[in-house]
Every structure is written in C-alpha cells, then in structure tokens.
Amino acid sequence: MTQRYWNEKIETMELAEMRKLQSERLVHQVKHMWDNVPYYRKKMEEKGVSPDDIKGLDDLHKLPFLSKADLRDSYPYGMLAMPLSECVRIQSTSGTTGKRVVSFYTQHDIDLWEDCVARAITAAGGTKEDVVQVAYGYGLFTGGAGLHGGSHKVGCLTLPMSSGNTERQIQFMMDLKATILCCTPSYAAYIGETLQEMGYKPEDIPLKAGIFGAEPWTQAMREQIESTLGIKAYDIYGLTETSGPGVAFECCEQSGMHINEDHFIAEIIDPDTGEVLPEGEKGELVFTSITKEAFPLIRYRTRDICVLSRKKCSCGRTLVKMTKPMGRSDDMLIIKGVNVFPSQIEEVLIKDFKAAPNYQIVVDRVGTTDTFEIKVELSDDMFSDTIKDISTLEKKIGADIQQILGIRAKITLVEPKSIPRSEGKAVRVIDKRKLV
Amino acid sequence: MTVKQLSVFVENKPGRLSAVTEALAAADINIRAVSIADTKDFGIMRIIVNDTDKAIAALKENGFIASAANVIAVIADDKPGSMASIMKILYNANISVEYMYAAFLNRDKGSACLILRVDNNENAIEALKDADCKLISEQELSEI
Structure with a gap:
C-alpha cells in the first residue's frame, strides 16, 4: 500500500x-x-x-x-x-x-x-x-x-x-x-x-x-x-x-x-x-x-x-x-454515542418524584448495542395500589429521560433499599461493558 | 361501608413473596384475601388482613412499600349469574371497576365474597345497597 x-x-x-x-x-x-x-x-x-x-x-x-x-x-x-x-x-x-x-x-x-x-x-x-x-x-x-x-x-x-x-x-x-x-x-x-x-x-x-x-x-x-x-x-x-x-x-x-x-x-x-x-x-x-x-x-x-x-x-x-x-x-458515560452524566438523570428523577430517590444506572452491551437501564427505588409517596398509576410514572420518567438525553432508557422501579450501597453511599453506575 | 386493603410493591424476583408473607407471619397477621397484579418487572400484592395498621408497620419495618386503600367487600350468592348481576348494578351506576378478586371469607355456605376496587366508593356502595346487596364492614370482617 x-x-x-x-x-x-x-x-x-x-x-x-x-x-x-x-x-x-x-x-x-x-x-x-x-x-x-x-x-x-x-x-x-x-x-x-x-x-x-x-x-x-x-x-x-x-x-x-x-x-x-x-x-x-x-x-x-x-x-x-x-x-x-x-x-x-x-x-x-x-x-x-x-x-x-x-x-x-x-x-x-x-x-x-x-x-x-x-x-x-x-x-x-x-x-x-x-x-x-x-x-x-x-x-x-x-x-x-x-x-x-x-x-x-x-x-x-x-x-x-x-x-x-x-x-x-x-x-x-x-x-x-x-x-x-x-x-x-x-x-x-x-x-x-x-x-x-x-x-x-x-x-x-x-x-x-x-x-x-x-x-x-x-x-x-x-x-x-x-x-x-x-x-x-x-x-x-x-x-x-x-x-x-x-x-x-x-x-x-x-x-x-x-x-x-x-x-x-x-x-x-x-x-x-x-x-x-x-x-x-x-x-x-x-x-x-x-x-x-x-x-x-x-x-x-x-x-x-x-x-x-x-x-x-x-x-x-x-x-x-x-x-x-x-x-x-469524571462520571460521564458514553451510551449509544451520547454523553450521559448521572446528574442529568438525577434532575429528571427529582422532578418526577418531587424528591431525590435512590437510583442506579446499569449499562451493558448486548452484541454490539448498548443497553441502558435506570433502576429507581420506589417511594411511599409515589406508590399506588393500581398498576396503571405506577406504569404511568415509569412512562413519564422514560419520556423525560429521552427528552433530556435523546436516547431511550429502560426504567425499572425497584423496592426501597434494594439498590446496593457501599459505605452508605449508593452505587450510582454499573457499567458492565468491557470497553478496554 | 368499606374494608381496608393493604397493597405492597413487590419486585419480580425469587423470594420476594416469601419475604412479604414471612414479615406478616412474624407479626401474627392473618391473611383473609389476596391477589397479585403483575407486570414484567414488578407486581402489586393486595391483601386483606385482620389488622391492617399492624401489617403495614410490619412490612415497612422490613423495607417494603405498603399502603392502605378502602375497598368494597360484597357478598355474592355462589351460583351462576350472581357476579354478572353485581357488575351490572355497578355498570348501570356508571361505576368503573379498577380491579377485583375473591376473598377467603366463607361466612356461610352458598355465598362468596368479592373485593372490589372502584373509582367511586360512595356511589358504588349506594348502588349496591339499593340493589339489596350485602356488604361486609371492617367490623364484620374482623369477626369472620
């Protein structure tokens, strides 16, 4: 050549x-x-x-x-x-x-x-x-x-x-x-x-x-x-x-x-x-x-x-x-080519929950595509006995995240205190992708 | 004339139902009716117990999210068409049923108990009473 x-x-x-x-x-x-x-x-x-x-x-x-x-x-x-x-x-x-x-x-x-x-x-x-x-x-x-x-x-x-x-x-x-x-x-x-x-x-x-x-x-x-x-x-x-x-x-x-x-x-x-x-x-x-x-x-x-x-x-x-x-x-993640800061996700959650919930970002790569999931601990205030209300909340968070970041995240509501904490501090990001 | 129902948020993963029921058992709570609504990731377990306040306290202590709601407990004859007639009464009164399930309450042979969560308790109770349906009160519930 x-x-x-x-x-x-x-x-x-x-x-x-x-x-x-x-x-x-x-x-x-x-x-x-x-x-x-x-x-x-x-x-x-x-x-x-x-x-x-x-x-x-x-x-x-x-x-x-x-x-x-x-x-x-x-x-x-x-x-x-x-x-x-x-x-x-x-x-x-x-x-x-x-x-x-x-x-x-x-x-x-x-x-x-x-x-x-x-x-x-x-x-x-x-x-x-x-x-x-x-x-x-x-x-x-x-x-x-x-x-x-x-x-x-x-x-x-x-x-x-x-x-x-x-x-x-x-x-x-x-x-x-x-x-x-x-x-x-x-x-x-x-x-x-x-x-x-x-x-x-x-x-x-x-x-x-x-x-x-x-x-x-x-x-x-x-x-x-x-x-x-x-x-x-x-x-x-x-x-x-x-x-x-x-x-x-x-x-x-x-x-x-x-x-x-x-x-x-x-x-x-x-x-x-x-x-x-x-x-x-x-x-x-x-x-x-x-x-x-x-x-x-x-x-x-x-x-x-x-x-x-x-x-x-x-x-x-x-x-x-x-x-x-x-x-x-710093804590910036690049997911599907988009720069993502955990603080951006936190802002959406604070708005939708009217309080700061515990959350965790889980990023993985299936085949060659990034997967992006946000687990959010449900709070008493946001809980309802009907699936409809909780699904609406999930969809709202999903839509707000997509609007802010331009990419879709899977929103999963989880039980309180189910997100692992190390030394009392929640582990905010789990990046399972092997990129290096 | 409503009864208190307990709702618990349960993640879809092994061991969670066991944990809920263990927490209730440890607090000496008797479960009188139960239903689970599930989605891909989570479920809502709805329970009627003999002591709602104590049950909520026990669940919260164990880290669960639980809340109480007022639901209607109505007695239906254990024969074809009785549920249809109750639904018809509610439909005619323009009441929307959010969900319903059966309770383990056999007050007497030949009858069943339905738990109804509707969009308007007051109107539903009035319509059911007008149609001579038998409703169970919180007091009666604890005595059964």
Missing part, C-alpha cells in the same frame, strides 16, 4: 520543527484569548500569568486549565473570541441545557476542521475516487458535519445519509457503491449484522474502509466490524469543544490515533494534581487549540484517560499518537 498523506509536510514534520510551530501558534493564541476572552483573562490574572510569560511550549504548564464547568459558566458567549458577525456556524454537544456545550466556528475554523478530517479520510485510504457514506447524525452533533466536510475536502462523492433508516443506508451503499463508511462503531456493527442477515457476504459489499468514532469500542468490536463488512476499520477522535472529530485519527497501523499537533497541543496530566506527566504515562488528556479563532480553548481538560506515544509509526507520520480513551476522570 502506498503511503499517502493529506498534508505530508505537517504529518511527517520533525519534532523540533513541530514544537517551533506549536510555540509560535501558542504565543499568538494566548494573546488572542487575553485580548478577547475576559473569562480566560481573569483566570490568567488569578494565576498571575500574562501573555508576556508565555514564550513557547515550555511555558504551557503555567496557564490555567479550562473544564466543562467553565464552558457551562460562560455559556453561551463567554468563551467566544471573535465577533459573532465573523462566526458562520455552531455545533453542540448532546445533553441538557445545563450541560450543553456550544462551540462557535468562523469560516477559517471550519476550513481547518475539515482539513483535519481530510487527513483522517486520507489515512484510511480515501481519495477523490471514493464514495463516502456519512451515517453519523447530522445537525448539532459534530459527527455528521465533520465527516461530511472532510469528505468534500478530499473530493469524495459524499452521501449525506445521517444516522438511522438502515434499509435505506444499505440500498444506497449497494446501489451507489459506497467505499468508505463513517458512523459510530455500534451503528457500523449493526449495519454489518443487517447485511449478513440479508445474505450479503463481505466480498459483495463495496466498502473498503470505515471511520468510526464518537463512542468507545473494543478491538473485538473492530475485528467483528472488519470481518462482517470486509473492510479496515479506523478510529477517529474529537470533541465538540475542540471542533469535533478529526482532532486525532488512525493510520494503517491501527495502533492509536495521530493527533493533529499543528492545531492541537496535547498534554497528559495527573487528574488529581493537574501535574503534567511524562510521555508514556497514563493520565488525563488535555488539549490546547492553537489555531481556532472563534472558540479557542487553552488547556482544556477532556476527562478522557489515555497515554501518548512518540514511538516511530510505520505509516511515516511523526504526529504523536494517543491510545483509545481507557476511561474517564
């Missing part, structure tokens, strides 16, 4: 040169934030740092962190670094208004984002000869928009399918000979299973590669997807806060994701102390976006736990590689 890069100069840049580029961009970005984002300027002042203290990469550790809580506090415009008139787009995370993150883009930001995704598509073997089926959700979610834009950039024929309607996905895939599929890994697995049930063999399917992300998936899942669809399956990483998918992507070696370091500086920190850890150590991934104009983030804590490696990659790229996230340093 011939090695191909979307941007060979950047993707194979020597480390010293890359660090120089990152330093220049960092200095500029810190000044941009200081001048245009009072929220971050205040944080810098509190820490006693000014743009003059930041001369390059080695000074990065002096800067204050940003977290999801900061984005929430400054919602919606507090982190905006450009006049709104210069912005052309927003994208947003799933979640309640309380947890929602809205990210702004100038046209320049969109161009750079699409460029990052173009690198990922190229690394997966994509060229302008390819037909790219984008089966990520379109809309506020960055998955659809990101892969769509990247596919255009490469010049592929783009099928903007969005997610769902599997029958139609398959019809277009077969009729228009899609060669690259982009969606969540669980949806890819589902499409694969459906094709298998319909009697298609991997060699009958025109696909040659897939780019899958937005939720955790295992090596076993990769193998299953690869064998049922007859493709190579590549991982892609990103988060709405830092633009979307394309922050990091897998190459033919399929052993971790190259981070687009010319746009994002990656650090690994100890989630408890905030101390920067040396390469190869496991910790929380922190990103600084050094090229974004509208919504630049400095030292943004992703809460994803992973390891960075600069081991030479056989693909020739010199960009640092990150492992798949191995877990979270």
Whole structure:
C-alpha cells in the first residue's frame, strides 16, 4: 500500500520543527484569548500569568486549565473570541441545557476542521475516487458535519445519509457503491449484522474502509466490524469543544490515533494534581487549540484517560499518537454515542418524584448495542395500589429521560433499599461493558 | 361501608413473596384475601388482613412499600349469574371497576365474597345497597 498523506509536510514534520510551530501558534493564541476572552483573562490574572510569560511550549504548564464547568459558566458567549458577525456556524454537544456545550466556528475554523478530517479520510485510504457514506447524525452533533466536510475536502462523492433508516443506508451503499463508511462503531456493527442477515457476504459489499468514532469500542468490536463488512476499520477522535472529530485519527497501523499537533497541543496530566506527566504515562488528556479563532480553548481538560506515544509509526507520520480513551476522570458515560452524566438523570428523577430517590444506572452491551437501564427505588409517596398509576410514572420518567438525553432508557422501579450501597453511599453506575 | 386493603410493591424476583408473607407471619397477621397484579418487572400484592395498621408497620419495618386503600367487600350468592348481576348494578351506576378478586371469607355456605376496587366508593356502595346487596364492614370482617 502506498503511503499517502493529506498534508505530508505537517504529518511527517520533525519534532523540533513541530514544537517551533506549536510555540509560535501558542504565543499568538494566548494573546488572542487575553485580548478577547475576559473569562480566560481573569483566570490568567488569578494565576498571575500574562501573555508576556508565555514564550513557547515550555511555558504551557503555567496557564490555567479550562473544564466543562467553565464552558457551562460562560455559556453561551463567554468563551467566544471573535465577533459573532465573523462566526458562520455552531455545533453542540448532546445533553441538557445545563450541560450543553456550544462551540462557535468562523469560516477559517471550519476550513481547518475539515482539513483535519481530510487527513483522517486520507489515512484510511480515501481519495477523490471514493464514495463516502456519512451515517453519523447530522445537525448539532459534530459527527455528521465533520465527516461530511472532510469528505468534500478530499473530493469524495459524499452521501449525506445521517444516522438511522438502515434499509435505506444499505440500498444506497449497494446501489451507489459506497467505499468508505463513517458512523459510530455500534451503528457500523449493526449495519454489518443487517447485511449478513440479508445474505450479503463481505466480498459483495463495496466498502473498503470505515471511520468510526464518537463512542468507545473494543478491538473485538473492530475485528467483528472488519470481518462482517470486509473492510479496515479506523478510529477517529474529537470533541465538540475542540471542533469535533478529526482532532486525532488512525493510520494503517491501527495502533492509536495521530493527533493533529499543528492545531492541537496535547498534554497528559495527573487528574488529581493537574501535574503534567511524562510521555508514556497514563493520565488525563488535555488539549490546547492553537489555531481556532472563534472558540479557542487553552488547556482544556477532556476527562478522557489515555497515554501518548512518540514511538516511530510505520505509516511515516511523526504526529504523536494517543491510545483509545481507557476511561474517564469524571462520571460521564458514553451510551449509544451520547454523553450521559448521572446528574442529568438525577434532575429528571427529582422532578418526577418531587424528591431525590435512590437510583442506579446499569449499562451493558448486548452484541454490539448498548443497553441502558435506570433502576429507581420506589417511594411511599409515589406508590399506588393500581398498576396503571405506577406504569404511568415509569412512562413519564422514560419520556423525560429521552427528552433530556435523546436516547431511550429502560426504567425499572425497584423496592426501597434494594439498590446496593457501599459505605452508605449508593452505587450510582454499573457499567458492565468491557470497553478496554 | 368499606374494608381496608393493604397493597405492597413487590419486585419480580425469587423470594420476594416469601419475604412479604414471612414479615406478616412474624407479626401474627392473618391473611383473609389476596391477589397479585403483575407486570414484567414488578407486581402489586393486595391483601386483606385482620389488622391492617399492624401489617403495614410490619412490612415497612422490613423495607417494603405498603399502603392502605378502602375497598368494597360484597357478598355474592355462589351460583351462576350472581357476579354478572353485581357488575351490572355497578355498570348501570356508571361505576368503573379498577380491579377485583375473591376473598377467603366463607361466612356461610352458598355465598362468596368479592373485593372490589372502584373509582367511586360512595356511589358504588349506594348502588349496591339499593340493589339489596350485602356488604361486609371492617367490623364484620374482623369477626369472620
């Protein structure tokens, strides 16, 4: 296989040169934030740092962190670094208004984002000869928009399918000979299973590669997807806060994701102390976006736990590689590709029960699909001697959860004190999925 | 003229009915009527006992959710058509029956006792009395 890069100069840049580029961009970005984002300027002042203290990469550790809580506090415009008139787009995370993150883009930001995704598509073997089926959700979610834009950039024929309607996905895939599929890994697995049930063999399917992300998936899942669809399956990483998918992507070696370091500086920190850890150590991934104009983030804590490696990659790229996230340093769960915080569920229960009941979230994976159950201890107040009333309560909670999270949960009412407690504290989350 | 019925929330898993009845037995409660309504995940056990308050206290102590409701206990002749006539009386009075079941109360041979949970106790009692149906009071219940 011939090695191909979307941007060979950047993707194979020597480390010293890359660090120089990152330093220049960092200095500029810190000044941009200081001048245009009072929220971050205040944080810098509190820490006693000014743009003059930041001369390059080695000074990065002096800067204050940003977290999801900061984005929430400054919602919606507090982190905006450009006049709104210069912005052309927003994208947003799933979640309640309380947890929602809205990210702004100038046209320049969109161009750079699409460029990052173009690198990922190229690394997966994509060229302008390819037909790219984008089966990520379109809309506020960055998955659809990101892969769509990247596919255009490469010049592929783009099928903007969005997610769902599997029958139609398959019809277009077969009729228009899609060669690259982009969606969540669980949806890819589902499409694969459906094709298998319909009697298609991997060699009958025109696909040659897939780019899958937005939720955790295992090596076993990769193998299953690869064998049922007859493709190579590549991982892609990103988060709405830092633009979307394309922050990091897998190459033919399929052993971790190259981070687009010319746009994002990656650090690994100890989630408890905030101390920067040396390469190869496991910790929380922190990103600084050094090229974004509208919504630049400095030292943004992703809460994803992973390891960075600069081991030479056989693909020739010199960009640092990150492992798949191995877990979270907060309590966020990713269920069916959607970010779920237990506190969101608690809010719904408090509203529907008019008190805080004990509850437990049980997540599992049956085949390749996540199952999501919420067990709630029934209280005296909510009990009724008729099934009808209790079923109505269950349905109400179910509908409210779906409205908030956008995904369906099975609601199970259980007896009081039946949810196990450890040291008096209820165990809120049981995640039975084996994702690492 | 109603009797008190006890309702208990029971999860659908082995051992729960045993636990409910054990708790009642330990408190020396006699069960006079029982019915279980079940769904996929849980059931509601409805019981008529000789001492409702004591039974509720015993169940709560054992971690169960239990509540009391007023239901109607009506005597029906043990012959074809007697239940149909009671239903007809209620239907004609525009009473909706939420659920019903039979009790283990044989006051005398040739009669049966039905427990009725309706949407309007007052109207139901009036309609049944007008039709000369025999209702059982809480007092009578404890004496049977």
